[in-house]
Amino acid sequence: xxxxxxxxxxxxxxxxxxxLQLLDTPPEERFDRITRLATLFFGVxxxxxxxxxxxxxxxxxxxxxxxxxxxxxQAFCAYALDVQGILIVPDALLDPRFRDNxxxxxDPWIRFYAGAPIRALDGSSLGTLCIxxxxxxxxxxxxxxxxxxxxxxxxxxxxxIQISQALLQRENEVRLRAMMESTSEGMILLSPKGQILFLxxxxxxxxxLEADQELEEFYTxxxxxxxxxxFGHDTPQIQExxxxxxxxxxxxxxxxxxxxxxQKRDLELFSSPVQxxxxxxxxxxxxxxxxxxxxxxxxxxxxxxxxTSHELRTPLTVIQxxxxxxxxxxxxxxxxxxxxxxxxxxxTVKQFSRLVNDLLDFSRIDSGNLTIxxxxxxxxxxxxxxxxxxxxxxxxxxxxxxxxxxxxxxxVQGDRGRLTQVFLNLLINAHQYTPTGGQIWIKxxxxxxxxxxxxxxxxxxxxxxxxxxxxxxxxxxxPCLEESGSGxxxxxxxxxxxxxxxxxxxxxxPGKGSAFTVSxxxxx
Numbered sequence: 001x002x003x004x005x006x007x008x009x010x011x012x013x014x015x016x017x018x019x020l021q022l023l024d025t026p027p028e029e030r031f032d033r034i035t036r037l038a039t040l041f042f043g044v045x046x047x048x049x050x051x052x053x054x055x056x057x058x059x060x061x062x063x064x065x066x067x068x069x070x071x072x073x074q075a076f077c078a079y080a081l082d083v084q085g086i087l088i089v090p091d092a093l094l095d096p097r098f099r100d101n102x103x104x105x106x107d108p109w110i111r112f113y114a115g116a117p118i119r120a121l122d123g124s125s126l127g128t129l130c131i132x133x134x135x136x137x138x139x140x141x142x143x144x145x146x147x148x149x150x151x152x153x154x155x156x157x158x159x160x161i162q163i164s165q166a167l168l169q170r171e172n173e174v175r176l177r178a179m180m181e182s183t184s185e186g187m188i189l190l191s192p193k194g195q196i197l198f199l200x201x202x203x204x205x206x207x208x209l210e211a212d213q214e215l216e217e218f219y220t221x222x223x224x225x226x227x228x229x230x231f232g233h234d235t236p237q238i239q240e241x242x243x244x245x246x247x248x249x250x251x252x253x254x255x256x257x258x259x260x261x262x263q264k265r266d267l268e269l270f271s272s273p274v275q276x277x278x279x280x281x282x283x284x285x286x287x288x289x290x291x292x293x294x295x296x297x298x299x300x301x302x303x304x305x306x307x308t309s310h311e312l313r314t315p316l317t318v319i320q321x322x323x324x325x326x327x328x329x330x331x332x333x334x335x336x337x338x339x340x341x342x343x344x345x346x347x348t349v350k351q352f353s354r355l356v357n358d359l360l361d362f363s364r365i366d367s368g369n370l371t372i373x374x375x376x377x378x379x380x381x382x383x384x385x386x387x388x389x390x391x392x393x394x395x396x397x398x399x400x401x402x403x404x405x406x407x408x409x410x411x412v413q414g415d416r417g418r419l420t421q422v423f424l425n426l427l428i429n430a431h432q433y434t435p436t437g438g439q440i441w442i443k444x445x446x447x448x449x450x451x452x453x454x455x456x457x458x459x460x461x462x463x464x465x466x467x468x469x470x471x472x473x474x475x476x477x478x479p480c481l482e483e484s485g486s487g488x489x490x491x492x493x494x495x496x497x498x499x500x501x502x503x504x505x506x507x508x509x510p511g512k513g514s515a516f517t518v519s520x521x522x523x524x
Contacts, residue, residue, distance in 0.1 A: 057127065374413045399438050409444055
């Protein structure tokens, strides 16, 4: 069996073959009807539509065989690829190229073969339409023309696929380009080598490239030459993001950057790799979204919340002061009915004060101005203080609060006031969501270099969906058994815990209660 030479245009041929996307696809009636017709017309037991790859020939349509492929070095069709007309082998046992071929000396016992090449639109040979017999025979000129016509029929079916794919790809490209041009976001597509493959009009507007000369220079010099002028101090961030051009990993990046030229803007930059349907890495798409107005509205909101909260604290402080004077009798005697009214007013003012404090903390978090002052903190007396401070309200609902904590807990580095705020918030939530007569525990444990503090209750519990959202801003589990809150307490608590390099988690069962666990690293 002789060695089959490769065509000089082998790589082009293989590219055309793969572009059809037919390899290893299911049988199709449009090809099977051709091989059935060939079998009947020529009176042969075997007829095939073959596609020849690097190491194999694969059968898109098969009549008379139970296999779907053979090695390329055994394939008669591999010889037909370089033939202008039809390759005819009247008797394989008499042909030195094939007489030792396993397909001749063993099943399927090929003696006669005739194969007409099937070509792609660019002229590349893809495979053949072939007929096979187990008896020696010849093929008349008239029959050769019929086989060529049937092969052209196969070509027509295959090229129709290729044309349809090309039209669809072109249609998709036009649709994609129109969509990218109509968006209010600046988009640029860069190749792995940094070449500009596409940019939309909005990108040109963002970065001062509206004049033809400026745009031509940008295409010539590339993105890197433009960065420092456009982004100023944020240039290193941009360079870091653009450094992943050669990576085809499915990794998306979002960054906030500040533009200084041709005008000042706050931009959100989104980066994503782009791959073709074949899996080839095309490059990266970078999308710039103008968030200047959004950032300004956020700053206005934060300023308003902070200013309003500060303004509310002054009258609240005055009201709280007069309540204390009345309760102490310094403004005259207070009868029992008046004392009850003062208690209600006092609780309402304290609740409102917590709301104002939450709003202030939230505005500090939102603006990045929330700070903590770390010192060595002994957790046991801190937790005892938290439990004692809420004892009157808990007793009023006939709830039982139990502190299960050894006095000799490891100290943590933290802000005493902020940690008190975290645990007080968790205890208030447990109190509010636990019915009259329920139980609440504060438990501590030491695990792997961390102190774990759990506030557990026998309240209403939470669904899985509520647990997923419980730390979200303004989220409140419903229904609450007592007065409403800001919906900010747990969001603030989570932020404060994370500022202490800690974590906060929740486990809950509807109807049985919830447990919030704070884990903090301790000082060795």
